[in-house]
Amino acid sequence: MAGQKITITLDANVLLQTLIEKLDKVRHALTYAEEHAAIGGRRRSISYRVVDMHHSRATVVIEPIAEDPLDDRTNATVYEFSTRLRQIQTSNVPDDVSVEELEAYRELLPKADEELTQLTIGLDAPTILRNVDEYTLTPDLDKRLADMIGPEEVAWGTITGYLKAINLHERNVFYIWPRVGPKRVYCTFQRAMRDDVIAAMTHYVEVSGEIHYRRRDDTATSVRKVYNIEILDTDDTGTRLRDLRGIAPNATGEMDTREFVDSYDEDW
Numbered sequence: 268m269a270g271q272k273i274t275i276t277l278d279a280n281v282l283l284q285t286l287i288e289k290l291d292k293v294r295h296a297l298t299y300a301e302e303h304a305a306i307g308g309r310r311r312s313i314s315y316r317v318v319d320m321h322h323s324r325a326t327v328v329i330e331p332i333a334e335d336p337l338d339d340r341t342n343a344t345v346y347e348f349s350t351r352l353r354q355i356q357t358s359n360v361p362d363d364v365s366v367e368e369l370e371a372y373r374e375l376l377p378k379a380d381e382e383l384t385q386l387t388i389g390l391d392a393p394t395i396l397r398n399v400d401e402y403t404l405t406p407d408l409d410k411r412l413a414d415m416i417g418p419e420e421v422a423w424g425t426i427t428g429y430l431k432a433i434n435l436h437e438r439n440v441f442y443i444w445p446r447v448g449p450k451r452v453y454c455t456f457q458r459a460m461r462d463d464v465i466a467a468m469t470h471y472v473e474v475s476g477e478i479h480y481r482r483r484d485d486t487a488t489s490v491r492k493v494y495n496i497e498i499l500d501t502d503d504t505g506t507r508l509r510d511l512r513g514i515a516p517n518a519t520g521e522m523d524t525r526e527f528v529d530s531y532d533e534d535w
Contacts, residue, residue, distance in 0.1 A: 270391070270392065270393045270394065271330060271331055271341050271342060271345045271390075271391060271392040271393075272318065272328055272329070272330055272389075272390075272391040273293075273297075273315075273328070273329050273330075273331070273345065273348070273388065273389070273390055273391075274326060274327075274328045274387075274388065274389035274390075274391070275289065275290065275293055275326070275327050275328075275329070275386065275387075275388055276324055276325065276326045276386070276387040276388075276389070277289065277324065277325040277326075277383055277386055278324065278383060278384050278385045278386070278387070279324075279325065279382060279383060279384070280322075280325060281325050281381070281382065281383065285381050285382075285383070286325060286327070289375070289381075289386060290327060292371070292374045292375050293375060293388070294315065295371050295374070296348070296351075296371045296372050296374070296375060297313075297315070297331075297344065297348060298371075299347075299351070299368045299371060300344045300345075300347035300348035300351065301313055301340070301344050301347075303347040303351075304340045304343035304344040304346070304347050305340065306340070312333075312334040312335065313331050313332065313333055313334065313340070313341055313344060314331075314332050314334060315329045315330065315331055315332070316329060316330050316332055317329055318330045331344060331345065342392050342394055342395045343395070345390050345391075345392040345395070345396070346392060346395045346396065348390060349390045349392075349396060349400045349402075351364075351368075351372065352372070352388065352390075352400075352402040352404075353400070353402070355369075355372055355408065355411070355412065355415075356402060356408070358411055358415070360415055362483075365449075365484055365486075366416050366417075366481040366483050366484055366486070366488060367449065367450065367488070369412055369415055369416050369483075370416065372412065373409065373412045373413075373416075375388075375404055376404050376405070376406055376408055376409050376412075377404070377405065377406055378406075379406075384405065384406070385403050385404060385405045386403075386404045387401060387402065387403045387404070388401070388402050388404065389401045389402075390402075415483070416481055416483055417481050417482045417483045418481075418482065419479055419480070419481060419488075420479070420480050420481070420482055421477060421478070421479055422477075422478050422480075423475075423476070423477055423478070424475070424478050425473050425474060425475045426443070426445065426452060426473070426474050426478060426487055426490060427443075427445060427446070427471065427472065427473045427474070427499065428443030428444050428445035428446065428452060428471070428472065428474075429443060429444045429469070429470070429471050429472075430442070430443050430464070430467050430468055430469065430470060430471075430472050430496075431443070431444055431468075431469065433464060433465065433468060435461065435465075438455070439455060439456050439457065439458055439460075439461065439464075440453065440454065440455055440456075441454050441456070441464050442454065443472065443474060445487075448486040448487065449486040449487055449488065452487050452488070452489060452490060453488070453489040453490075454474055454476070454489065454490040454491075454493050455489070455490075455491050455492065455493065456476075456492075456493040456494075456496075457492075457493075457494075460493065460494075460496065463496050464496060466498070467496050467498050470498045470499070470500050471498075471499045471500040472496050472497060472498055472499060473496070473497045473499055474490050474493055474495075474496050475493065475494055475495040475496070475497075476490040476491060476492050476493035476494055476495075477490065477491045477492045478490050479491060
């Protein structure tokens with residue numbers, strides 16, 4: 268659908284790096300809007316095209332483009348994005364919105380080291396929004412979002428998931444994807460465990476360490492100080508029928524195998 272536009276305006280002449288980082292944060296927050304706009308739980312592929320730019324107040328206008336025109340959810344994505352921004356400004360976010368999603372919107376807020384006082388997002392979707400919705404994000408919203416997210420809780424324990432990503436270059440970090448709960452959990456470990464972590468790559472594992480979570484959704488956000496990792500999906504498939512062959516050679520007595528089986532009542 269044509270006509271949808273998202274306008275991102277920064278209130279100062281910012282550094283190029285700051286502009287790029289903020290646009291990246293907007294793109295990340297939009298992925299959650301795309302998920303909520305999905306039908307049947309399957310997110311549609313949407314790309315974003317720059318259609319206008321202004322330098323007086325560092326303004327970038329982007330347009331969502333559906334990669335499949337016959338399955339276009341761009342209007343619904345803009346609507347969901349607008350809805351969440353409005354809920355944050357009115358402190359009316361539903362309880363089932365995840366900590367991960369709220370953190371993504373929190374990243375949109377101006378930070379002290381960015382030399383910004385506000386970021387404005389304008390949303391235009393003629394066929395679904397009555398007017399152009401505009402939201403001004405300022406640092407004072409940080410406390411509001413922090414209150415919604417709640418304090419971080421810490422407890423020692425274990426968590427299971429698939430280990431699919433490792434970062435060994437700048438830090439000792441890996442990520443696991445649990446079957447239930449959070450989509451992805453950030454884990455840190457000591458250098459001495461590198462070989463164990465590498466060996467566990469692509470496996471379903473149990474990780475032991477200091478679990479950090481938010482009371483809001485009671486799911487882990489990270490596991491720090493990992494001290495043990497155990498691979499659960501080993502190649503050991505258990506005992507097979509052919510492995511039982513010959514282990515009790517005298518079980519049938521003087522009868523052959525068929526006579527022994529036939530001696531049992533078929534109705535048992």
